[in-house]
Amino acid sequence: MTAMTMTACTGRQAETNAVSPDTGFNYVVDQFADLEILRYQVPGFESLSLRQKQLLYHLSEAALMGRDIFFDQNGRYNLAVRRTLEAIYTSYDGDREDPQFKALEVYLKRVWFSSGIHHHYALDKFVPGFTPDFFKECVMKVDAAKLPLRDNQSVEQFVEELSPVLFDPKVMPKRSVQGGTADLIQASSNNYYGGGISQAEVEDFYTRMKEGQDTIRPISYGLNSRLVKENGKAVEKVWKVGGLYSAAIEKIVEQLELALPFAENEAQKAIISKLIEYYRTGDLKTFDAYSILWVEDTASEVDFVNGFIETYGDPLGMKASWESTVNFINKEATKRTKVISENAQWFEDHSPVDKRFKKEQVKGVSAKVITVTMLGGDCYPATPIGINLPNADWIRRDHGSKSVTIENITEAYDKASQGNGFNEEFVWSDTERDAIKRYGFLTDNLHTDLHECLGHGSGKLLDNTDPGALKENSSTLEETRADLFGLYYLADPKLVELGLLPDGDAYKAEYYKYIMNGLMTQLVRIELGKDVEEAHMRNRQLIAKWVYEKGKADNVIELKKRDGKTYVVVNDYPRLRTLFGELLAEIQRVKSEGDYEAGKRLVEDYAVKIDPELHAEVLERYAKLDLAPYKGFVNPVMREVKDANGTVTDIVLDYTEGYVEQMLRYGRDYSYLPTYND
Ligand code: ZN
Numbered sequence: 001m002t003a004m005t006m007t008a009c010t011g012r013q014a015e016t017n018a019v020s021p022d023t024g025f026n027y028v029v030d031q032f033a034d035l036e037i038l039r040y041q042v043p044g045f046e047s048l049s050l051r052q053k054q055l056l057y058h059l060s061e062a063a064l065m066g067r068d069i070f071f072d073q074n075g076r077y078n079l080a081v082r083r084t085l086e087a088i089y090t091s092y093d094g095d096r097e098d099p100q101f102k103a104l105e106v107y108l109k110r111v112w113f114s115s116g117i118h119h120h121y122a123l124d125k126f127v128p129g130f131t132p133d134f135f136k137e138c139v140m141k142v143d144a145a146k147l148p149l150r151d152n153q154s155v156e157q158f159v160e161e162l163s164p165v166l167f168d169p170k171v172m173p174k175r176s177v178q179g180g181t182a183d184l185i186q187a188s189s190n191n192y193y194g195g196g197i198s199q200a201e202v203e204d205f206y207t208r209m210k211e212g213q214d215t216i217r218p219i220s221y222g223l224n225s226r227l228v229k230e231n232g233k234a235v236e237k238v239w240k241v242g243g244l245y246s247a248a249i250e251k252i253v254e255q256l257e258l259a260l261p262f263a264e265n266e267a268q269k270a271i272i273s274k275l276i277e278y279y280r281t282g283d284l285k286t287f288d289a290y291s292i293l294w295v296e297d298t299a300s301e302v303d304f305v306n307g308f309i310e311t312y313g314d315p316l317g318m319k320a321s322w323e324s325t326v327n328f329i330n331k332e333a334t335k336r337t338k339v340i341s342e343n344a345q346w347f348e349d350h351s352p353v354d355k356r357f358k359k360e361q362v363k364g365v366s367a368k369v370i371t372v373t374m375l376g377g378d379c380y381p382a383t384p385i386g387i388n389l390p391n392a393d394w395i396r397r398d399h400g401s402k403s404v405t406i407e408n409i410t411e412a413y414d415k416a417s418q419g420n421g422f423n424e425e426f427v428w429s430d431t432e433r434d435a436i437k438r439y440g441f442l443t444d445n446l447h448t449d450l451h452e453c454l455g456h457g458s459g460k461l462l463d464n465t466d467p468g469a470l471k472e473n474s475s476t477l478e479e480t481r482a483d484l485f486g487l488y489y490l491a492d493p494k495l496v497e498l499g500l501l502p503d504g505d506a507y508k509a510e511y512y513k514y515i516m517n518g519l520m521t522q523l524v525r526i527e528l529g530k531d532v533e534e535a536h537m538r539n540r541q542l543i544a545k546w547v548y549e550k551g552k553a554d555n556v557i558e559l560k561k562r563d564g565k566t567y568v569v570v571n572d573y574p575r576l577r578t579l580f581g582e583l584l585a586e587i588q589r590v591k592s593e594g595d596y597e598a599g600k601r602l603v604e605d606y607a608v609k610i611d612p613e614l615h616a617e618v619l620e621r622y623a624k625l626d627l628a629p630y631k632g633f634v635n636p637v638m639r640e641v642k643d644a645n646g647t648v649t650d651i652v653l654d655y656t657e658g659y660v661e662q663m664l665r666y667g668r669d670y671s672y673l674p675t676y677n678d
Contacts, residue, residue, distance in 0.1 A: 027416040029634055032106050032657040033126075034115055034525070036628035041634060042373050045653055048328065049604040051262050052302050053651035056326055056373050058259035059304045060638050061349035063324035063376035066306075067115075067249040067666055068673035070322050070377040073313065074175055074364030076191045077165045079675045080148050080155045082111055084162065088138045103129030104138070112663040113381055113632055117165065118189070120382050121525060121534050121630060125173055125189075135159070148675035176315050178533060179472045179603075180551050184315035194678075195229035197353075204315065205234040215289060217394045218467070220282040221304035222318035224308045227661050238321075239308060240282030247672040249518070252306065253279050253465035267293070268300045275306065291390035295402050298366045302328045305389065310378060312535055317474050318639055323378035325387065325406075333369035333407050337449050339368040339498050340360035341403075347454050347489060353582035356591040358462050363400040369406045372636050373653075381632025381659075385410050386480075388391035388452040393467045396457060403452035405445060413631065414441050421625050426521050427512075428560070428567040435509040443510035446500060447486045454489070459588050464503040469594030473603045480542050487514065487543070492578040508573050515557055515576075516568040518544025523615050524622040525629040531608045538607035540544035545606040547579040551607065559614075565621065566614060634662050 030037040045053070071078040085108040094101060107128045114120040128135075136159050139147065139569040149158050164171040172189035181187045185199040193202060206221050215221070226244060241253060254277050263269040274290040278337040287307070304327065309318035310463045340347075349359055375383050388403040390396065407526060427433045458480070460528075470477055489495065490507040501507065518540040525537065532538050548557045556576055559568045570576060590599045622629070637657050641650040657665075 005036040018233065025655070028413055031628050032109050032654070035110070035628050036416075036631050038412050038416050038631055038638075039655055040132055040372070040408050040633050040635050042371055042408060042624065042653055042654070043110060044277065044292075044328070044371060045373065048646075050264070050650065052264070052328065054648060055259055055262035055264070055302050055652045056328065057638055057640060058262065058328040059306070060257050060374035062259065063326050064247075064670045065305070065672070066169045066248050066322045066324065066377050067247050067380075067670050069245045071115045071420070072245070072677050073191050073319075073321055074114070074118065074677065075153055075172060075189055076194075076678075077162065077172070078111075078116035079164065079673060080162060081117055081678075082108075082667065083675060084139060084142075084147045087142045091142055091146070092666065093141075100130045104134070109536060109659070109663075111636040111658075115378075117172070119143060121598065122527070122530070122531075123175040123533060124502060125169065125175075125528075127169070128166055132163050135166065141179035146314045150676065154315070166368065176313050178315055178535075184472065187317050190313055191226065191677075193227050197227060197229040198232060199316070202228065202500045206318065209299055211560045217288075217398075218392075219288060220318075220320075220392055221284070222465055223284060223311070223320050224282055224287070225319070227319075235480055238282035239350070239421045241280045243282055244677060245322075245673060247674070249279050251672050253592070256261050256306070264300045264302060271297060278307075288392060288395065290413070291395050292399050294388055295395065295399050302326075303370065303647075304431060305379075305387065305402075306376075309389065309391065311391070312475055313378075315472055317468065319379040319555060323377035324373055324374070324382075325379050326374040327370040327404070327406070330369040330371050332408055333405075334367075336446070336500060337367035337369055337405065337453055339500060340453050341365045343494075343498065344454060344457070347485075348458055348493070350492075350494075350583070351458060351485065352488065353459060353588040354592075356462070357459050357588050359397075359458065362457065363396075363398065365400055365403065365453055365457050366426050367403040367405075367449060369407045369449075370404045372406055373647060374634060374638065379399070381634065383409060383633055384628065385413070386448040386452040386620075388456040393461065396615045397460065401457050403449075403457070405448045405452060408443065408447070409633070410441075410445055412633070418632075422521075422627065425621055425625060426516060426567070428507050432509075432512045439506040439509040439515065442501070443490060443506055444513075446495075447483075447490060447510050447514075450486035450489055455485035459572055459592060461594070462592050465592060465594040469596055470591065470599045471596060472597045473596075476538040476542065476603055476607060477591060477599050479539035481591060483539055483543060483583065484587060487511070487580045488577065488584055491573070508570075511573055511576055512568070512570055513572060514540070515544050518556075519548060519568055519623075520566065520614065520618050521561070523610060523618045526615070528612070528619060530610075532610060542602060542607035543580070543583065547576060548603070549606075550579055550582070551575060566617060585656050614622075634659055 025041055027038050029039050066200055068079060071082060085208055089108055092101060110126055111117060118125050118356050139159050140155060144155055147155065147158060174188060175190050177184050177187040183199045185197060185202055185575045205227060206389055207607050209221055225238045227236055240247045241249050253276050256272050260269060260272050263272060271290065271293045275288065278286040278290050304325065306324040309323050311320050313321045316395060344362045348362045386405045388401055390401065436612060490510055495501045496504055500611045518674050522537055522540060526532060532541050554572065554575060558571060560567050560569045634657060637654040639654065640648045641652055643649050
């Protein structure tokens with residue numbers, strides 16, 4: 001169901017001040033807390049036609065217009081916190097080197113990065129390094145007209161209201177609680193639900209809504225609304241023009257309308273028009289119609305995603321966060337994904353899953369490699385490296401899906417990570433290191449291609465299976481399925497035969513990295529004592545731990561000690577592939593049959609818990625490298641060039657903007673929502 005991946009980005013750590021030796025392009029922008037900010041290039045932009053550039057320009061503007069929506073979805077105080085901190089940051093006249101102010105600056109940078117007060121990955125509230133007293137002192141000094149006060153609210157009252165949101169660990173502790181508690185909705189502090197509504201009431205509301213509806217082509221119930229309890233009744237507040245978030249959505253629509261005249265063809269014109277209609281009506285049937293038009297357009301070179309798409313942020317997997325990416329095709333690299341999609345049926349037929357769960361006919365898997373020009377909402381600054389949409393299972397079944405690998409992003413990761421000492425510290429020997437150096441970039445990209453282009457699109461549900469049957473584990477299990485499909489086929493001789501891999505050993509680089517990451521190195525992203533939470537991280541640990549356990553008797557994978565340090569050693573690569581195949585067959589069965597209990601057991605037994613001793617060791621070794629485990633990107637600045645008559649003669653990109661400058665500019669120029677959206 002959910003369909004984004006960051007499969008290859010963990011474990012690729014960027015070096016500070018990494019400047020490309022060939023171009024002089026500076027990939028690293030900033031580093032703070034556990035975050036590193038990189039910059040991506042947009043190769044090929046200059047040679048596009050003016051018309052395509054203008055289309056990209058307006059779609060890119062539309063990508064920035066919804067920024068506030070995502071902040072508000074993540075928590076109802078996020079816009080208040082951001083606006084207050086920005087007001088302090090820009091007007092502060094004290095010592096900017098003061099440790100209290102420095103801590104406030106880091107906190108604000110983190111709020112920008114996470115689009116809110118919770119960690120973008122761990123989802124828990126981060127702890128300010130400055131005191132409530134310092135905060136109060138700063139707020140009192142700001143011109144009250146610049147503060148997001150409620151009507152008739154004094155500045156003191158405002159501080160009273162906001163302080164616990166920042167400082168009290170018991171207030172809004174976690175953006176989204178994914179399991180292990182009585183009421184997931186009430187435990188989560190995101191803004192997808194409101195008015196004290198309970199999980200049971202939410203489930204009841206949507207069960208009733210689904211009654212008697214089309215089960216063959218079900219609409220994505222609840223996707224574009226907040227569900228609140230008002231006067232004892234559950235009410236949906238739809239995100240649309242004239243509804244909730246109207247002010248930002250109107251701006252998105254305005255830019256989409258400006259983009260229309262530059263559409264490359266009639267099909268693309270129809271797509272943009274349908275999206276506008278959907279934003280105006282909020283009708284989810286229109287959204288499905290739009291998704292079908294979008295997935296069937298494979299001719300346009302410029303493409304984009306703009307809408308309420310991914311449901312990772314909702315513990316029940318219904319409400320979608322707002323996001324946007326704008327891109328154009330990378331024709332050279334797309335030759336690779338073309339070969340994969342042309343052979344999609346072969347891969348489906350030869351997969352190790354039960355015949356009952358296979359698609360007899362794989363529908364239009366279209367895959368391409370793209371170059372992004374703008375990231376927005378839930379794709380900014382942290383961004384996926386591959387996307388496969390649409391998410392609705394029935395549209396994928398009847399109309400196929402569109403799958404992309406974002407190569408200017410993977411390239412930035414790769415360039416920024418060269419020579420940072422990470423592989424020297426964690427990889428067992430030169431044999432594995434050399435393999436990674438030689439094949440790593442290729443096999444990483446290929447794994448992403450296979451994950452997106454074949455993995456998510458493979459398999460089918462049995463006729464009576466409810467697509468929502470796996471509930472809170474659906475994201476984790478879906479990512480597990482797609483990753484396994486890719487891993488299984490990376491080692492297939494077919495890939496060498498198709499010319500996608502140079503030889504039969506190349507896959508070992510990705511296998512080694514995957515297991516090392518899943519068993520050990522991805523733990524650098526988690527605080528000691530905590531569990532694995534995020535769906536992609538859970539999926540990787542699930543796979544790595546499962547094959548480790550099942551291969552124990554035959555010593556397939558070992559955790560070896562050397563000089564007191566733990567390393568992953570893979571002893572039997574062919575057998576490892578067989579184990580990937582066995583787990584893939586089981587996960588596909590779980591999905592196809594909607595076996596909630598079995599899925600839950602897999603997640604609980606393998607994906608969540610961490611060995612505290614190993615965790616502490618990995619964190620200590622990692623700390624010595626002085627690297628940041630999470631990366632995000634600043635966008636290029638895109639500008640219209642006009643002649644004396646005001647006619648646009650070109651669109652140009654500028655890569656010099658810093659992280660703080662960009663965030664402050666976005667806060668100034670792309671912020672349309674009221675502070676409180678009730
Ligand atoms: Zn995925």
